[in-house]
Amino acid sequence: MSFLREKEILQALALSDESEDESEPGDSDDETFTLPTFYLDKPDDQRKSASTTVPDSHPTEQDLQMPSTSTVNMLIASMVTAAGQKPNNTSQPMKYKNVQWKKGSLSVSADEISFLGSEKLPDNILALSSPLQFFKYFFSDNLLEKICEESCRYSVQKTPEKPIILSPNELQKFIGVSVLMSIVHLPNVRSYWKETIGSSIVKETMPVNVFETIRRYLHFNDSLLAVPAGEPGHGRLYKLRPVIDSLNEKFRSIPLEESLSVDEQLCPTKGRSYLKQFLPMKPRKWGYKLFVLSGVSGFAYNVEIYTGQENREDCRPAGEPDLGASANVVVRLCRIVPCDVHHKIYFDNYYTTLPLMVFMKNRGIYCLGTLRRNRVPGLKLQSESDMKKNPRGTCEECVAKVDSVDVSAVAWKDNKVVTLMSTFVGSEPTKKVKRFDRKERKTIQVDCPKIVIVYNLHMGGVDLLDSIMARYRIIMRTKKWYIKLFYHFLDVTIVNAWILHRRVAAQLGIQNTMTLAAFREDLALSLCQVGLSITPKRGRPSFEVEGDLVKKRKKSSAAVYPPQPVRQDRLEHWPIHKDTRQRCKFPSCKGKTLIFCEKCDVTLCITNKKNCFKDFHLK
Structure with missing residues (x-):
């Protein structure tokens, strides 16, 4: 709404006895503003006149008697609604002003932050033994049947004269061949069926024309039921939604680790898509951005694809505050984290804000992350320019109490100045770490605060997941964005299955010698050659x-x-x-x-x- 329209409303509400006396009943040159019905229904002593004449010359602020804010808001909402527009109900992000920071050190007892949950796996997980069983636990038979059903429906919609009939067994073989291609790389897909350099296992599994037909009609949701863009309920991930929801539900069923980290992930692509993002700090700059909640082991418990729609108010559950676009990512991913169990969440300076720290602490979840200083004004710390003049290993700390939550901010000079914020750990006790001094050309010992050591020990879960996935990635080219993301989720599922396989072996005391390459090879052969679905036996295998x-x-x-x-x-x-x-x-x-x-x-x-x-x- 323009400023002139708002001023017109204020003028219409103004009480001016002089203007009423000056206006004559037969005067038709002046504009007349009629108040809404809800305002006219009020008693005479609580409302202004039903119609007020607005003179050609606008009165000054001294001539106007300002109405209450609630009255103006109600009038604005009614006029916007009458004009066919939706009122802007977007709430402002939560902020804390005038926080009193002081020099000090955060001291929290070990009993206060001790983990109250359990990382032990249930018996149904311990009963899994083969790579296929671990993979099928996440990629269930129901999901296979859903993909087969939607792929057949899509083939009828595209080519009704020649539809395909896809069975779960054939889809398993398609996935098995795709996984096998991620281990052995050839110039293109058809090379795997060549007599000279091809793979005998691939050729025995299915013909090349069958493989390309499945890849052509692979689909995950009915396109005819999709809500058009611009209408309420439209979702940009509709075509891939069943796969995302099914896999995330299975990932969340695994007991969470005590220490979790939130970071972004990139699915690299060269295709054209409105979902493609540019991340300059990643090895591959262009691709689809995902936010991942991961454990220290690299296991992905929750994955969210960035589309730009996640931060809308209608997508936020009731009672969940708006902490800002970046902090809301952590809140959404941590909805699966139980309250008051004392989980620890780690993230970088893109997500760290003071309201996020307070909100998570009130849920019984501790946080630690690097900090951008311009987000928290009033810190009792030296400026970064002054900190750079100090010797290496210099550390400063200040603390504050915000809504009964103790928060610590620590600045430490290493090669550069790094600032961190936490609700459960401070700078003490410090520890000596080795650093290479370029001037003296030798290794020296410098003081390192505890908060930095704890952060470096638990933050790299998503980066570990990325490094594991990069070793063997399904890299078949495609122009369809949802197919590319489907291959990415296949890689995430296989890595999760491998990590869970190692976790089961460690809990059962079994010496696990299967590498990731051997795990993928065993899984690919099983998917290509297995005939019946495997039902895990009860009890330990x-x-x-x-x-x-x-x-x-x-x-x-x-x-x-x-x-x-x-x-x-x-x-x-x-x-x-x-x-x-x-x-x-x-x-x-x-x-x-x-x-x-x-x-x-x-x-x-x-x-x-x-x-x-x-x-x-x-x-």
């Missing part, structure tokens, strides 16, 4: 047969064994006779036999006393 097979693999003359899900899928394991006898490959069996499994390609004996063929495929 039996590692006797699998452990003995691993020992046999270490021998130079040992045969190549199929992955456990393929070995136990009970599909097309036909016994075939060989011309020569070979040693039975079942552990602890020393017999020789002519029978081998056609699918697994291992020799297994069948006699009247024992059946190694049956035991190999069941145990």
